[in-house]
Amino acid sequence: MQNPAKDNSQRQADSTLNRRSFLKDSALKSSALAAAAATPYFVPSSAFGANAPSNRVTMACIGVGNQGFPVMQRFLGYDDCQVLAVCDVNKGSNGYKEEKHYYGREPAKQEVEKHYGKQRESGTYKGCDAYNDFREILERKDIDTVVIVTPDHWHSEMTIRAAEAGKDIYCEKPLGLTITEQQAMIEAVRKNNRVCQTGSHERSNPNVMKMIELVQSGAIGDVKRVICNIGRHNKVGPGPGWKEMPVPEGFDYDMWLGPAPHAPFHEDRCLYRFRFNSDYAGGQVTNFGAHSLDMAQWGLGMDKSGPVKVKHVFAEYLPEGSLYNAPTFAHFEAEYANGVQLVCRTAEPSVRCQFEGTDGIVRIENQGRNFATIPYSIKEKRYGSDVPEVYKSNDDHQRNFIDCVKSRDEPAAPIEVGHRSATVCHLGNIAIRLKKELNWNPESEQFVGNDAATALMSRPARKTWQA
Known part of the structure; x- marks a missing residue:
């Protein structure tokens, strides 16, 4: 089976290696900087300060429908978070909670590229990939986190595989379809030392x-x-x-x-x-x-x-x-x-x-x-x-997740x-x-x-x- 994820990951590796490898291997700095002009992922760090690409949390959004699309938009609002990919089994259609709602992977890809395009002198950005199969996202080494906003029956399968792939996870509520599934999700997250925020946003x-x-x-x-x-x-x-x-x-x-x-x-x-x-x-x-x-x-x-x-x-x-x-x-x-x-x-x-x-x-x-x-x-x-005061999660449930991915602290609603x-x-x-x-x-x-x-x-x- 063709694997677009590997193709995309290899393309990024050829030009920029891995975001983290670039920081660790000084011998490769010159080639990585030479590639910066041709890729949206690397530009001189001085242009960004604290939000340089090397300090950003990279993300893929799995499930970009009625709930997933606005959750993705909120993550787009943080300068220290970069959405590199979206995934949905629906290419794009109306008929979600309301007929006028038009969601899916292509609308989500367009939204991401429009958002980042506004931040560039050219007004355009072409750095977001769209997938039908979430497993292709999990194979990408340049993605730190996944946001899972799918029907409940998918939560455990995706969360467990994401934890095993070394991704930190934001998973919408309810955590799983069954009690036993949820217990397996906890085991996978803890075994792989992952941060997992449940989308119980009322805690924020x-x-x-x-x-x-x-x-x-x-x-x-x-x-x-x-x-x-x-x-x-x-x-x-x-x-x-x-x-x-x-x-x-x-x-x-x-x-x-x-x-x-x-x-x-x-x-x-x-x-x-x-x-x-x-x-x-x-x-x-x-x-x-x-x-x-x-x-x-x-x-x-x-x-x-x-x-x-x-x-x-x-x-x-x-x-x-x-x-x-x-x-x-x-x-x-x-x-x-x-x-x-x-x-x-x-x-x-x-x-x-x-x-x-x-x-x-x-x-x-x-x-x-x-x-x-x-x-x-x-x-x-x-x-x-x-x-004691209750856990205060900054100003937003999504913000809290990003902060905890960086600090490795427990989020407001851990798994x-x-x-x-x-x-x-x-x-x-x-x-x-x-x-x-x-x-x-x-x-x-x-x-x-x-x-x-x-x-x-x-x-x-x-x-x-x-x-």
């Missing part, structure tokens, strides 16, 4: 930080209950009797499926709408829930643990045979070892997360734009000089934190699916006395993608 929200500080400082007294709201499905797929559709030109459907079971193509299966089919995601429980339940875990000090019980309360589905089979309405409850009750339910997500204590209430409103307290006086309280928060989502979905109350051991990460629940902690991959 100043309003959320303030809420967590109030909870952990005792401003609302002893926490008794946490309510986490998740939104309803915002797309309606075809019902029973839906028909297979032809795969659009420029869309690699088999690659899109990857480790998921083979299934006939329908336009409502892919792009933004993947969230509502359990082969690829966990509905709004793992979408909105990955944020609201993450806030609950953080506030309760459970970043390294989780609940001990979870139970199904209510769930509603589309008619059997519909393309979308994740719950359209979900309600589950959980309990922690200290007696705190957790409620996760489908409701208007204007209130994402609410902590209820013996002395008051604090909550995040307006989808994270502000927080409120009852009574109001709690808002300015902070008890105890010995209460273990993303795992624990997503695990609560998965526990809820498993309880809903079985319509049971389940006992969970957060230390061993195993269900107690329920083989059916244990079986749902993992899913077999399509043989094409089995290791």
Whole structure:
């Protein structure tokens, strides 16, 4: 099979060697500088100061659709980060979250080159490569980091391979499709000493930080209950009797499926709408829930643990045979070892997360734009000089990732934190699916006395993608 990644990597190596090798091998400096005029990657360092190419974090963005495209744009805004490549199974099309949205690898490539072109006297830049297969990106030695913003069923495969290839990783929430996958992701990241930021960006929200500080400082007294709201499905797929559709030109459907079971193509299966089919995601429980339940875990000090019980309360589905089979309405409850009750339910997500204590209430409103307290006086309280401040992640979740790639510090939402928060989502979905109350051991990460629940902690991959 032709390997464009090797061709591109070799081309760069011939003219500039490797960005890091150039710094280490003084004998090659003259040839590298001679090539600078012909390549966008090397120009005299004095022209950039602290943001010289040798100090930049190089990046590839895998998945540049509804969420991945704006995440890529935010990384483009940092002068010490250089996007060298993009990857998507879709060449380019409309029809993501909204019909007018036009995303994919070619639009992303154009966006990158337009952005960097504005910084050059010529007004043009041709230094971004576009790929259909993420494995070709992982073979490039000149790429330090990868940003994974794909459907959930791809997260573990890509993260594990990226860690093994020596890349640092920004992986969108929820961390993985299953609990077992997430455990394997942690093992790969730690074994290979990688930085991995989970895209739980509310951890970089100043309003959320303030809420967590109030909870952990005792401003609302002893926490008794946490309510986490998740939104309803915002797309309606075809019902029973839906028909297979032809795969659009420029869309690699088999690659899109990857480790998921083979299934006939329908336009409502892919792009933004993947969230509502359990082969690829966990509905709004793992979408909105990955944020609201993450806030609950953080506030309760459970970043390294989780609940001990979870139970199904209510769930509603589309008619059997519909393309979308994740719950359209979900309600589950959980309990922690200290007696705190957790409620996760489908409701208007204007209130994402609410902590209820013996002395008051604090909550995040307006989808994270502000927080409120009852009574109001709690808002300015902070008890105890010995209460540590929560992790402050600069001014942006993406900025925090770049800083940690450089410093090798832990990011705001390291992989273990993303795992624990997503695990609560998965526990809820498993309880809903079985319509049971389940006992969970957060230390061993195993269900107690329920083989059916244990079986749902993992899913077999399509043989094409089995290791």
